[in-house]
Amino acid sequence: MDEKGSEMALEQATHPVESVGDDKIDRTLIKSYLRKVDLHLLPLSFALYFLSVIDRNNIGNAKVAGMDTHLGLHGNQFNWIVSAFFFTYIFCEVPSNIMLKKFGARIWLPFLAICWSILVACLAAAKSYASLIVVRVLLGIFEAGYVPGFIYMTSFWYTKRQQAPRIALFFSAGVFAGIWAGPLAARLEQINGKLMGYQYIFIIEAAMTVGVAILMLLFLQNYPQTARFLTEKEREVALRMLEADRALSPKANYSTRQVLKALSDWTVWAYAIIFWAAATGGATQAIFGPTLISSMGYKATRAQVLSAVPSACGFVSQIISMALPRIYPRFSIWIMLFSACACVFYAIIATVENDHVRFTFLCLSNFALSPNMPLVSVWMSHNVLGVTKKGVASACTVMLGGIAGLIGSHIYRDQDAPQFRFGHIFVSVCNAVIFLIAFALNIYFRLENRRRDRNNEELDAQTLTSEQIEDLCDNRPDHRYTW
Numbered sequence: 001m002d003e004k005g006s007e008m009a010l011e012q013a014t015h016p017v018e019s020v021g022d023d024k025i026d027r028t029l030i031k032s033y034l035r036k037v038d039l040h041l042l043p044l045s046f047a048l049y050f051l052s053v054i055d056r057n058n059i060g061n062a063k064v065a066g067m068d069t070h071l072g073l074h075g076n077q078f079n080w081i082v083s084a085f086f087f088t089y090i091f092c093e094v095p096s097n098i099m100l101k102k103f104g105a106r107i108w109l110p111f112l113a114i115c116w117s118i119l120v121a122c123l124a125a126a127k128s129y130a131s132l133i134v135v136r137v138l139l140g141i142f143e144a145g146y147v148p149g150f151i152y153m154t155s156f157w158y159t160k161r162q163q164a165p166r167i168a169l170f171f172s173a174g175v176f177a178g179i180w181a182g183p184l185a186a187r188l189e190q191i192n193g194k195l196m197g198y199q200y201i202f203i204i205e206a207a208m209t210v211g212v213a214i215l216m217l218l219f220l221q222n223y224p225q226t227a228r229f230l231t232e233k234e235r236e237v238a239l240r241m242l243e244a245d246r247a248l249s250p251k252a253n254y255s256t257r258q259v260l261k262a263l264s265d266w267t268v269w270a271y272a273i274i275f276w277a278a279a280t281g282g283a284t285q286a287i288f289g290p291t292l293i294s295s296m297g298y299k300a301t302r303a304q305v306l307s308a309v310p311s312a313c314g315f316v317s318q319i320i321s322m323a324l325p326r327i328y329p330r331f332s333i334w335i336m337l338f339s340a341c342a343c344v345f346y347a348i349i350a351t352v353e354n355d356h357v358r359f360t361f362l363c364l365s366n367f368a369l370s371p372n373m374p375l376v377s378v379w380m381s382h383n384v385l386g387v388t389k390k391g392v393a394s395a396c397t398v399m400l401g402g403i404a405g406l407i408g409s410h411i412y413r414d415q416d417a418p419q420f421r422f423g424h425i426f427v428s429v430c431n432a433v434i435f436l437i438a439f440a441l442n443i444y445f446r447l448e449n450r451r452r453d454r455n456n457e458e459l460d461a462q463t464l465t466s467e468q469i470e471d472l473c474d475n476r477p478d479h480r481y482t483w
Contacts, residue, residue: 026237029233029234029237029238030237030238030241032234033224033230033234033235033237033238034158034162036229036230036234037157037158037224037227038166040219040220040221040227040229041153041154041157041220042166042169042170044212044215044216044219044220045150045170045216046169046170046173047173047212048109048113048146048209048212048213048216049146049147049150049170049171049173049174049177050173050174050176050177050180051113051117051177051205051208051209051212052113052116052143052146052209053173053174053177053178053181053286054177054180054181054184054205055116055117055120055139055143055205055206055209056085056139056143057177057178057181057286057287058120058181058185058201058202058205059081059082059123059136059287060082060286060287060288060289060290060291061181061182061185061189061198061201061290062123062185062198062201062202063078063198063290063291064185064290064291064294064303065185065189065196065197065198065201066189066196066197066198067196067198070196070198071126071127071128071129071132072129073129075414076410076413076414077129079409079410079413080133080409081129081132081133081136082136082287082405082409083405083406083409083410084132084133084136084137084140085136085137085139085140085143085405086140086402086403086405086406086409087137087140087406088137088138088140088141088144089140089141089143089144089402089405089406090140090144090399090400090402090403090406091144091399092140092141092142092144092145093144093145093147093148093395093396093398093399093402094392094395094396094399096108096112096144096145096148096149096395097145097148097149097152097391097392097394097395098391099145100145100149100152100153100391101152101387101388101391104222104223105149105153105220105222106216106217106220106221106222107217108145108149109145109146109149109150109153109216109220110213110214110216110217110220112142112143112145112146112149113142113146113209113210113212113213113216114209114210114213114214115142116139116142116143116209117206117207117209117210117213118206118210119135119138119139119142120139120202120205120206120209121202121203121206121207122135123135123136123202124195124198124199124200124202124203140402144398144399144402147398147401148391148394148395148397148398148399150170151167151377151381151394151398152390152391152394152395154166154167155381155390156222156223156224156242157223157224157242158242159241159242160378160381160382161326163378163381164322164325164326164378164382165322165323165325165326167374167377167378167381168318168319168321168322168371168374168375168378169319169322170374171318171370171373171374171377172315172318172319172322172374174282174286175282175311175314175315175318175366175370176311176315177286177311178285178286178289178307178308178310178311178314178315179308179311179312179315180308181286181307181308181311182289182290182303182305182306182307182308183305183308184205185201186305188200188201188204188205189201224238224239224242225239255386255387255388255389255471257471258386258387258388258389258392258471258473259388259389259392261386261389261473262384262386262388262389262392262393262396263392263396265384265389265393267383267441267444268380268384268392268393268396268397269396270437270440270441271376271379271380271393271397271441272396272397272399272400273400273433273437274335274372274376274434274437274438275373275376275377275397275398275400275401275404276400276401276403276404276430277339277404277430277431277433277434278339278369278372278373278376278404278430278431278434279373279400279401279404279405279408280404280407280408280411280426280427280430281342281346281365281366281369281427281430281431282314282369282370282373282404283401283404283405283408283409284408284411284412284423284427285310285311285314285362285366286311287405287408287409288412288423289307289310289311290303290307291303291412292362292412292420293306293307293359293362295417295418295420296355296358296359296418297355306359309359309363310362310363310365310366311366313363313364313366313367313370314366314367314369314370315370316367317338317366317367317368317370317371318370318371318374320371321334321370321371321374321375322374324371324375325375325378329482330482330483331375331376331378331379331382331438331482331483332379332438332439332441332442332445332483333442334371334375335372335375335376335379335434335435335438336434336435336438336439336442338368338369338371338372338375339368339369339372339431339432339434339435339438340431340435341364341368342365342368342369342372342427342428342431343428343429343431343432343435344428345361345364345365345368346361346365346424346425346427346428346431347424347425347428348361349361349362349365349424350419350421350424350425350428351421353419365427368431369427369431372434373401376397377394377397377398379482380393380394380397381394382482383445383474383481383482384473384474385472385473385474385476385479386471386472386473386474389473389474411423411426411427441483442483445481445482445483446483448481449480449481449483452477452479452480453480
């Protein structure tokens with residue numbers, strides 16, 4: 001197979017509807033299937049991720065609302081409270097995806113949400129630095145599994161082409177949360193009651209999460225094979241479509257061999273490092289956005305509200321990123337473009353002193369850095385095969401995002417105010433790292449595809465069992481990488 005043949009194979013792989021057949025009835029059934037699946041999966045998943053981002057980051061809003069003064073926090077104690085969340089978040093993502101495979105998304109994801117919302121409410125009752133640390137550590141355990149769990153879950157329902165815009169939409173909920181977190185916190189802290197304003201932020205936002213988790217428990221289904229909302233004809237044609245695209249099957253067993261393959265595959269860690277570097281900018285803006293803006297001379301309540309503007313810019317760019325792989329399905333190119341822009345924009349913020357210019361480029365920076373997390377997640381999902389390997393790879397990718405939060409909690413330090421140059425330069429360097437790794441993966445995948453084409457490598461399904469084919473993962477000879 002030559003280079004032109006590779007392009008044709010890629011086109012076929014990214015247009016799975018056509019692979020089912022040209023029959024008009026099949027096309028109608030697939031559209032009906034996607035419409036029903038989107039309605040049952042996406043709104044609740046979007047809403048719960050929106051609330052999970054608010055729940056993990058409302059500690060920053062609570063600080064601006066007076067929590068640090070009320071509890072007598074000093075020095076770097078707030079930074080350690082923020083980072084405590086990520087000590088457990090980092091290590092619980094892979095185990096959580098294994099538990100999701102065991103219990104199913106319908107039970108596991110709402111369970112995680114109810115547990116973390118209870119802990120968010122407990123933050124309102126915290127009376128000391130130590131109690132805040134303990135609650136944040138426990139919070140990280142349960143929030144860890146939601147993002148990799150959603151990415152893993154969609155692999156059972158959608159083809160790779162269908163999965164891309166939906167993952168981008170999902171991640172946009174996190175940036176959308178940044179738009180509303182500040183104004184919502186500003187309104188909640190003004191409630192006149194027996195509690196401090198910041199305590200109402202924790203309690204009411206936690207209650208919202210419980211409500212959505214209960215709805216997810218009622219309406220979410222685990223797999224298309226068992227979904228009650230599908231007709232038999234919709235299920236039949238959808239399963240043919242998913243099989244043609246090598247989507248994940250719930251019948252596949254957990255494989256220790258695939259776990260080891262995922263952990264020893266350098267490309268999995270390359271995706272993870274890109275996600276880490278991209279998440280560093282996103283996490284720091286989500287938590288420290290109000291602080292950065294208040295350091296530009298804006299009052300506390302106005303800083304809460306203005307923090308929505310950079311987040312709105314990021315939300316717009318993530319929505320745009322949903323369409324980019326369809327226009328030009330080369331993930332590495334888009335990632336390099338956005339990371340180069342973010343690198344330059346953060347460098348400008350670090351060097352100029354005019355507050356209006358800094359705020360403008362803070363908005364532009366969020367626009368540039370926000371698409372890379374969904375883009376690299378979809379890229380990884382396209383290229384990694386094998387049920388267990390994909391689950392572990394997804395968890396590893398998001399796990400390093402947790403490390404971004406851990407490190408990012410300490411790069412915007414009080415002693416660096418009001419310019420915070422160290423933090424801005426750090427994020428700029430992270431985006432330079434993204435550019436270099438995406439470039440390296442681009443070269444590697446193109447060379448590997450050419451090697452397989454040159455050797456005429458194809459899968460011999462006659463001599464291999466289905467289990468052996470599954471364990472080949474993305475080393476199957478007929479697999480070609482998307483670069």
